Amino acid sequence: xxxxxxxxxxxxxxxxxxxxxxxxxxxxxxxxxxxxxxxxxxxxxxxxxxxxxxxxxxxxxxxxxxxxxxxxxxxxxxxxxxxxxxxxxxxxxxxxxxxxxxxxxxxxxxxxxxxxxxxxxxxxxxxxxxxxxxxxxxxxxxxxxxxxxxxxxxxxxxxxxxxxxxxxxxxxxxxxxxxxxxxxxxxxxxxxxxxxxxxxxxxxxxxxxxxxxxxxxxxxxxxxxxxxxxxxxxxxxxxxxxxxxxxxxxxxxxxxxxxxxxxxxxxxxxxxxxxxxxxxxxxxxxxxxxxxxxxxxxxxxxxxxxxxxxxxxxxxxxxxxxxxxxxxxxxxxxxxxxxxxxxxxxxxxxxxxxxxxxxxxxxxxxxxxxxxxxxxxxxxxxxxxxxxxxxxxxxxxxxxxxxxxxxxxxxxxxxxxxxxxxxxxxxxxxxxxxxxxxxxxxxxxxxxxxxxxxxxxxxxxxxxxxxxxxxxxxxxxxxxxxxxxxxxxxxxxxxxxxxxxxxxxxxxxxxxxxxxxxxxxxxxxxxxxxxxxxxxxxxxxxxxxxxxxxxxxx
Amino acid sequence: xxxxxxxxxxxxxxxxxxxxxxxxxxxxxxxxxxxxxxxxxxxxxxxxxxxxxxxxxxxxxxxxxxxxxxxxxxxxxxxxxxxxxxxxxxxxxxxxxxxxxxxxxxxxxxxxxxxxxxxxxxxxxxxxxxxxxxxxxxxxxxxxxxxxxxxxxxxxxxxxxxxxxxxxxxxxxxxxxxxxxxxxxxxxxxxxxxxxxxxxxxxxxxxxxxxxxxxxxxxxxxxxxxxxxxxxxxxx
Numbered sequence: 001x002x003x004x005x006x007x008x009x010x011x012x013x014x015x016x017x018x019x020x021x022x023x024x025x026x027x028x029x030x031x032x033x034x035x036x037x038x039x040x041x042x043x044x045x046x047x048x049x050x051x052x053x054x055x056x057x058x059x060x061x062x063x064x065x066x067x068x069x070x071x072x073x074x075x076x077x078x079x080x081x082x083x084x085x086x087x088x089x090x091x092x093x094x095x096x097x098x099x100x101x102x103x104x105x106x107x108x109x110x111x112x113x114x115x116x117x118x119x120x121x122x123x124x125x126x127x128x129x130x131x132x133x134x135x136x137x138x139x140x141x142x143x144x145x146x147x148x149x150x151x152x153x154x155x156x157x158x159x160x161x162x163x164x165x166x167x168x169x170x171x172x173x174x175x176x177x178x179x180x181x182x183x184x185x186x187x188x189x190x191x192x193x194x195x196x197x198x199x200x201x202x203x204x205x206x207x208x209x210x211x212x213x214x215x216x217x218x219x220x221x222x223x224x225x226x227x228x229x230x231x232x233x234x235x236x237x238x239x240x241x242x243x244x245x246x247x248x249x250x251x252x253x254x255x256x257x258x259x260x261x262x263x264x265x266x267x268x269x270x271x272x273x274x275x276x277x278x279x280x281x282x283x284x285x286x287x288x289x290x291x292x293x294x295x296x297x298x299x300x301x302x303x304x305x306x307x308x309x310x311x312x313x314x315x316x317x318x319x320x321x322x323x324x325x326x327x328x329x330x331x332x333x334x335x336x337x338x339x340x341x342x343x344x345x346x347x348x349x350x351x352x353x354x355x356x357x358x359x360x361x362x363x364x365x366x367x368x369x370x371x372x373x374x375x376x377x378x379x380x381x382x383x384x385x386x387x388x389x390x391x392x393x394x395x396x397x398x399x400x401x402x403x404x405x406x407x408x409x410x411x412x413x414x415x416x417x418x419x420x421x422x423x424x425x426x427x428x429x430x431x432x433x434x435x436x437x438x439x440x441x442x443x444x445x446x447x448x449x450x451x452x453x454x455x456x457x458x459x460x461x462x463x464x465x466x467x468x469x470x471x472x473x474x475x476x477x478x479x480x481x482x483x484x485x486x487x488x489x490x491x492x493x494x495x496x497x498x499x500x501x502x503x504x505x506x507x508x509x510x511x512x513x514x515x516x517x518x519x520x521x522x523x524x525x526x527x528x529x530x531x532x533x534x535x536x537x538x539x540x541x542x543x544x545x546x547x548x549x550x551x552x553x554x
Numbered sequence: 555x556x557x558x559x560x561x562x563x564x565x566x567x568x569x570x571x572x573x574x575x576x577x578x579x580x581x582x583x584x585x586x587x588x589x590x591x592x593x594x595x596x597x598x599x600x601x602x603x604x605x606x607x608x609x610x611x612x613x614x615x616x617x618x619x620x621x622x623x624x625x626x627x628x629x630x631x632x633x634x635x636x637x638x639x640x641x642x643x644x645x646x647x648x649x650x651x652x653x654x655x656x657x658x659x660x661x662x663x664x665x666x667x668x669x670x671x672x673x674x675x676x677x678x679x680x681x682x683x684x685x686x687x688x689x690x691x692x693x694x695x696x697x698x699x700x701x702x703x704x705x706x707x708x709x710x711x712x713x714x715x716x717x718x719x720x721x722x723x724x725x726x727x728x729x730x731x732x733x734x735x736x737x738x739x740x741x742x743x744x745x746x747x748x749x750x751x752x753x754x755x756x757x758x759x760x761x762x763x764x765x766x767x768x769x770x771x772x773x774x775x776x777x778x779x780x781x782x783x784x785x786x787x788x789x790x
Contacts, residue, residue, distance in 0.1 A: 087779070121567050124752045173572025181571070182749035377682070380653035416778060417771040423782030425772070430781075432772035438589040462654040469626035469650055473590025 011259060014491040018502030019306075019345035020509035021289075022547065023353035024360065025261055028512030028528055029544065030367040031197035036543045038063065038188075042202070042535055044209075045102070049074060051217040053210050056111070058102055059202050063188045068127075069102045070095060070202045071110050074210060082133050084167045084239035084523075086421040091117070093164060093206075097128035097199045099178070099187060117168070118419060122176040127183055127195040129175055132164040132203060135237065139163050139211060142226070146215035149222040154230050154551050159297055161515050161527045163207040165237030169196050184371065191370050192254065193511060200528050204236035205535060229554035231534060232546075235527030238513065242522055243422040245493070245503040246413060249439045252477070252487035257372040258510050259486030265356055265363045270333035274326055278358055283321050285354040285548075290314050292514075292548035300518040306346065313343035314350060357547065376480035378472065380462025384455045387475070390482050391449055397490045398442045398449070409443060410496035412436035424500060424522065442492040444474040514548070568752025569760070575600040577760075578613065580767035585617070586624040587646070594649035594679075601678035603755055604748050605707070605740050608714055610755040612674065614762045615716045616643055626650055636666035643716075644675035652679045655726060656688060663726045672716045673699075674709075676724070681707060684742075689731045693723040701734045705743075708736035 010016060022029070034040070046058035059070040073094045081090045094115045098106060106125075113120035117131055134140075138160040145152040171193070173179040180192070189195040208231055216223040226234075248255055293307050293314065317339055324335070332355060339351045356363050391398075401408055412433040416423045427433045438444070448471050455464065461479075465472055481487040489503065499521045508516070513526035531549020533542050546553070569577075579596035587595055602609030626646045632638065633654065639647065655665055667673070673692055677700055680690040684704040692700040692713065699710045699722070712718075772778065 123568060124570070124750055173570030176568055176570060176573065176752065179570045179572055179749050181746060185746070186750060378649075378653055381657040414772045414782075415770065416774060416782060417768070418774040418779065420771065421782075423772070423778055425778065425782055430777060431775070432778070435770055435772050444589075460657055462650070462657045463630055466628040466630050466650050466654055469591055470588040471590070472588070472649065473593060476590055476593075 010490060011263070012486055012488060012490045014489065014493075014499065014502040016345050017489070017506035018499065019349050020506050021346075021349050021353050022509050022512040022514055023262070024356050024363045024544065024547075025258075025265065025367045025370070026510055026512030027191070027193040027197045027370070028201070028532075029547070030191065030364075030370075031194050032201065032529075032532065032538070032543055033364065033367075034194070035198070035201075036538055036540055045069070046107075047209070049210070049213050051214075052076070053214040053217075056107070057206055057209065058107075059205070060101065061198070061202075066188060067101045068187075068198075069098045069100070070199055070206075071098055071102065071107070071114065072203070072206045073111065073115050075115065077133070079136070082136070084133070084165070084241075084525075086118075086168065086241065086243070087419045088167065089117075089119070091115075091131035091167070092134045093132045093203075093210075095128070095130040095132070095199060095203055096122070096126045097195055099125045099127060118175060120175065124176070124178040124182060126177050127171060127187065127189065128199045129168075129170040129177055130166055130199055130203065131168060132166040132207075132236070135160050135163055135165055142211050143215050143218065146212060146226065147218040147223050149219075149224050151224070151227050151230055154233060157230060157233050158295065158551050160237075161233075161530055162204075162235050162237035163211050164203060165239055165525065166200065166203065167239045169200060169238070171196050191368065197512070197528075200236055200238075201532070204234070204529050204532075207236060208234065208534070228534075228537065232531060232537075232554050233549065233551060235515065235530030235532075237525060237527055239525050240504055240508065240523060241422070242413075242424055242500055242504075244507045245500045246422055246437060246439055248489060248503050248507055249441065249493070251374060252481055253372045253374050253376075253484055256481070256484040256487040258370055261366040261370060263486070265359070265366055266336075266352055268362045269355060269359050270331060270336060272332055272359075273328065274330045274332055274335065276326075279321070279326070281358055282354060283318065285357055286314065286318050286321065286350070288550070288553075289350045289354055289548045290318060291550045291552070295550045296515055296517075298517040300520075300524075302521075303516065303518050309344055310346035310350070313347040317343055317347055317351060353547075357544075360544070376476050378461065378465070378476045379479050380460060380465070382461045382479060383457060384452050384459045384461065384464060385457030387461060387478065388449075388452065388457070390478055391445060394482065394485075394488070395442075395445045395478070398445045398492075401442055401446065401492050401495075403443060403446050407496040408492055409440075409494050411494050411498060413439045413493070427494075438473060440492070440494040441474075441477070441488060443494055445478065447471075448474050448478075567757070568754050570752060571600060571604060571749055574603055574610070574753050574755070577763055577767050578610070580770045581613070581763045582620075582645075584766045584769035585620045586622045587620075588624065588626075591624070591626055591646065591649065595645045597682075598645060598648070598675050598678045600753075601681065602674070603753055605745060606748075607674065607677070607709070607738070610759045610763060612672070612714070612716055613645075614759045616645065616672070617762065617766065619643065620645065628654075630654070633665075635664070636668060638668045639670040641669045641671045644670065644672050644679075648675055648679055652676065652683070655724070656683055659688065659726050659728065661728055663724075665724050666721055667724060668721050670722055671718055673718055673722050674713050674715065676700075677702060677707065677709065677713075680724075680726075681742075683726075687728060689727050689729070691723075691725040691731070693725060694718075694720045698734060698736070701731065701736070703731055703733065703742075705741065706733055707740040707742065708734050709738045709740075711737045 041062040045060040049055040057072040061068040077092045515527040518524040531546035578599045582592040582595045599609040680702040689703045699713045
């Protein structure tokens, strides 16, 4: 019988979710593979920037005879107006991914609406809406260097990691954009966040075009372009807040799908015998990850200590691998089991994602199947007894939570009237808890359990719900997710000690974000595509070689 | 590629399914619907709007009646071969009632609903079950006013009302039904194609719903702004 990765690994506990890393399954990676393998053609169809870099640039993308246009608008922004918050109303740059070749009428319409972001209206012909601000620390420094004919210092690049930082990348029906169900059926972007990742990748391309253009305008004779290795180390920044946490709870089937593909990949790998050539590559990849973590810069004390602990554990794991005398029947499972028993969550995750790198034939097909229908329905003919069994099996973790303790019901998640910014409040200290979102799954399961514990086991759910319609939401969820093992965050997200950033990191890892730089327990900055080749250099040989890139990777 | 050829639509403000569903779900929550019931009612409204059956307009006609009077409780002993809706909206009691009736189907089931003022809201619920091969008809005065199968939805215009006065019969069956052609005929396979053009509710009605939805947002305060999102304004 095939064995699986240690069965008691609880991937859906918050501390584990907060220790994830990008992998070959991540959306940035799979999008770039499609771009190369399907020979997407991308060129600048409009480059109309003034001497200060303000104006319009359009990248035209041709995929299997279909045309898409990434439209970039750049405008002056006063420093005092530059903010990463959702509540900001002006940005340095704004973007949309439009379906089709851009007409003059389209461009005029988009010019009016896209810079407005949430306040504007889009059509189903737009797939993505985004904006980005310049890194005040890095953008001008790079302009000055290039204008003087000098390359910027890669150490300075590494301190920030990007020239532009997106503060939102909207898709899936927001603000009039195409619904994902429509996008999936009518465009080539049939995987979740694929259109988003293409947009982000091209915004990175634009960031370099922009900085080089401005430098040249300052000093046309002397200005130079960025060297490839410096350019490649630049990612595109992203500033992310609490919105990602509700997403995870509101899309349980989708989250389950992502995690199922991840565990399926691992479970297909771990029963292979360890071959020496492959094992040598594995050690190289572990060292690459170690170099990356040693190089990552963050100002957050918690993350600094976490990284230190990971560096310590990863070194030990690498040493273990180095000294391992492996027999012919040694399996990858044995190695991962050792890692799980001895090292921290981050090291366990690195051990896994770097192992996945070695088996593209397993992961790549699964990476092309990351969507799921999100329908949840009530099964009225189920008995109360059967519902109790699901709760006992799937939600056994809820029983460990004492809801009589005020701290277990301390936080509340809500949407602010200020531009609908997702926020987190303290129930006993702040107003607004009566408007909390229904995200406290553990509390709702607990309340339901108390309500049905003395009911006749044979009573039907539909009969119970006629008398207690207030439980329709949680009953629907429990029934619908019975066979979805990774659909729930198996922690109480209302608890005082909850660190929302764990959920953010979980989602970001599937996006493919790296260089995690928390700014508090509620928001962080990351980079996308750091180390990835630019369009002019991208090919089948290097498209998957850039994970855990460091300053010395190029 | 339908979405390529709809430039003419761009002069109108269109909304996505996501927006219509989210806005109506918030509106129902703002009206006092509990978790789950708000989602059921949002599905009903959005599905009708997607099918050009006036979901948003019909909801605006119900606002005064529904506001802060949510009560989806049903006494099970009162459901027999007939059930008196007592003019409680199907938006409130419909989901629980239909779930219950479906659980009682052997081959066929016929139930008379008395005082059901807005049976149009049954159509999306019955459509959902048609996907599980339970076909249905809504009959009024011995006339089929709606037939829902997994292939077609056929409706008489008189059903699109929130003041329906006659009793209705709901006929549910696991057997096939002969397709009927009524005044409005919608192919199930065509429903999602509407998304290519977006959904275009009347602005006045949309604004009314949005105003109710706004009740679910916590008012801005300095404390909430500084602590709630955790986001600083670090400009670097």
